[in-house]
Amino acid sequence: MRQPATSQTETDMTADTINRRTALAMTALAAGIPILGAHPASAEAPNSKSTGKPAKAKKLAIILFDRFETLDVFGPVEMWGRLKDYEVVTVCQHGGLVASSQGIETRCRYSFADSPQFEIIMIPGGGGTRTEVDNPAMLDFLRNQDRATEWTTSVCTGSAVLARAGILDGRKATTNKKAYAWATGQSQAVQWQGRARWVVDGKYITSSGVSAGTDMALGLVEKIYGRAEAVRIAEGAEYIWNSDPDNDPFAVKNAR
Amino acid sequence: MRQPATSQTETDMTADTINRRTALAMTALAAGIPILGAHPASAEAPNSKSTGKPAKAKKLAIILFDRFETLDVFGPVEMWGRLKDYEVVTVCQHGGLVASSQGIETRCRYSFADSPQFEIIMIPGGGGTRTEVDNPAMLDFLRNQDRATEWTTSVCTGSAVLARAGILDGRKATTNKKAYAWATGQSQAVQWQGRARWVVDGKYITSSGVSAGTDMALGLVEKIYGRAEAVRIAEGAEYIWNSDPDNDPFAVKNAR
Numbered sequence: 001m002r003q004p005a006t007s008q009t010e011t012d013m014t015a016d017t018i019n020r021r022t023a024l025a026m027t028a029l030a031a032g033i034p035i036l037g038a039h040p041a042s043a044e045a046p047n048s049k050s051t052g053k054p055a056k057a058k059k060l061a062i063i064l065f066d067r068f069e070t071l072d073v074f075g076p077v078e079m080w081g082r083l084k085d086y087e088v089v090t091v092c093q094h095g096g097l098v099a100s101s102q103g104i105e106t107r108c109r110y111s112f113a114d115s116p117q118f119e120i121i122m123i124p125g126g127g128g129t130r131t132e133v134d135n136p137a138m139l140d141f142l143r144n145q146d147r148a149t150e151w152t153t154s155v156c157t158g159s160a161v162l163a164r165a166g167i168l169d170g171r172k173a174t175t176n177k178k179a180y181a182w183a184t185g186q187s188q189a190v191q192w193q194g195r196a197r198w199v200v201d202g203k204y205i206t207s208s209g210v211s212a213g214t215d216m217a218l219g220l221v222e223k224i225y226g227r228a229e230a231v232r233i234a235e236g237a238e239y240i241w242n243s244d245p246d247n248d249p250f251a252v253k254n255a256r
Numbered sequence: 257m258r259q260p261a262t263s264q265t266e267t268d269m270t271a272d273t274i275n276r277r278t279a280l281a282m283t284a285l286a287a288g289i290p291i292l293g294a295h296p297a298s299a300e301a302p303n304s305k306s307t308g309k310p311a312k313a314k315k316l317a318i319i320l321f322d323r324f325e326t327l328d329v330f331g332p333v334e335m336w337g338r339l340k341d342y343e344v345v346t347v348c349q350h351g352g353l354v355a356s357s358q359g360i361e362t363r364c365r366y367s368f369a370d371s372p373q374f375e376i377i378m379i380p381g382g383g384g385t386r387t388e389v390d391n392p393a394m395l396d397f398l399r400n401q402d403r404a405t406e407w408t409t410s411v412c413t414g415s416a417v418l419a420r421a422g423i424l425d426g427r428k429a430t431t432n433k434k435a436y437a438w439a440t441g442q443s444q445a446v447q448w449q450g451r452a453r454w455v456v457d458g459k460y461i462t463s464s465g466v467s468a469g470t471d472m473a474l475g476l477v478e479k480i481y482g483r484a485e486a487v488r489i490a491e492g493a494e495y496i497w498n499s500d501p502d503n504d505p506f507a508v509k510n511a512r
Contacts, residue, residue, distance in 0.1 A: 071470075078466065105346075107361040238433065238434070
């Protein structure tokens with residue numbers, strides 16, 4: 001029987017939480033939206049010195065679009081939200097609200113125009129990728145960010161968009177196994193892998209469909225912080241991690 | 257090797273999608289928020305006859321609050337978003353935006369005041385449950401909804417809030433195993449289970465921490481639609497379903 005590590009699931013309010021709440025309150029005020037938990041104190045400028053904890057130094061951006069797949073995004077967010085050096089933020093072309101394929105509306109922290117350089121980017125899949133592969137603004141944004149990222153990642157058919165941007169040229173990569181023909185048809189320059197929960201090639205990490213993204217997210221944690229930290233984070237979320245990138249129960253038929 | 261069923265992951269736009277997009281566009285317009293994919297046609301009144309598909313007849317409500325746990329919500333949303341009869345909607349006390357513990361902002365479709373009776377409700381866990389157990393508005397809302405739900409469910413420490421509302425009195429239930437002492441301390445009237453991925457007692461289904469919610473969500477699909485449908489949905493999301501509610505790798509020590 002595994003002995004779970006100390007939980008990170010249920011934490012008290014940290015400096016990061018306060019910073020996020022302040023940012024949330026300010027954007028909500030600007031838009032005239034009521035916000036739960038907002039009160040006068042949360043509108044004060046964040047001050048890491050007063051709370052004793054430094055703000056996270058780096059940013060990990062989730063790139064959203066209309067009809068993204070819900071779990072492609074929020075499995076990784078759950079795991080990456082526990083990293084000590086990376087703040088998870090959301091980005092979409094015009095900022096504002098964006099709806100997933102399952103109808104949940106998420107607010108984007110940044111638009112393409114006001115995005116800083118991010119250390120890590122992740123693009124999810126979903127029905128909306130059928131539009132995004134033909135969106136020059138998306139492809140340009142990905143190319144520009146990718147020039148200076150530490151890691152460029154995708155879940156599900158997000159890799160089809162990276163492929164169309166030329167970012168995966170000559171690289172090994174994978175994608176959703178249920179949309180494999182469409183996704184791999186977006187570029188002949190990629191070495192597509194039909195049997196892989198996720199694939200690492202240099203700084204590029206691409207995962208198979210939907211739930212595979214959560215396993216990939218922990219794989220990235222392992223790359224940056226080592227296996228013990230990845231296991232600690234998984235257990236904090238009571239997550240049964242499929243930690244072998246080659247263990248793919250949903251591989252395409254006749255895959256090597 | 258499992259043979260995955262036909263995918264539901266990557267779908268074309270349906271009547272439901274159009275209805276959701278219309279609702280999203282209207283709320284965004286009211287709040288002055290730009291929205292991706294919004295265009296004049298999406299502001300038209302939805303008409304199921306014109307699209308040939310009926311709207312979903314029932315509503316499954318996710319009850320949100322400040323500092324909910326991200327994956328508690330979005331694992332189940334991914335699975336329940338594929339149900340043919342239930343529309344997944346979000347609710348929070350005052351409506352508007354609410355931020356998860358991982359800093360992602362989600363918009364609530366309903367406030368407590370304008371919520372209809374929901375057929376299914378789910379309350380997640382997260383640091384915010386420490387506040388919600390003492391929030392009379394939340395406890396009243398849960399009690400009032402519970403009187404006529406088909407199913408009342410929770411993930412993680414969400415069951416602590418249900419317990420404080422008296423909803424689980426005399427029932428078997430479980431909760432987050434990393435916050436077990438606090439959660440079970442909220443009520444002595446519940447038969448707390450220290451070893452369970454999730455627990456079904458009548459119309460009440462409670463899960464263990466975070467990731468267990470996704471397994472529970474598929475367990476509910478099995479209860480309503482049968483095992484084949486639950487497996488189909490899991491495979492559509494390339495999800496490795498822990499389908500045995502008694503298989504709990506994170507059980508508390510010395511649990512029966």
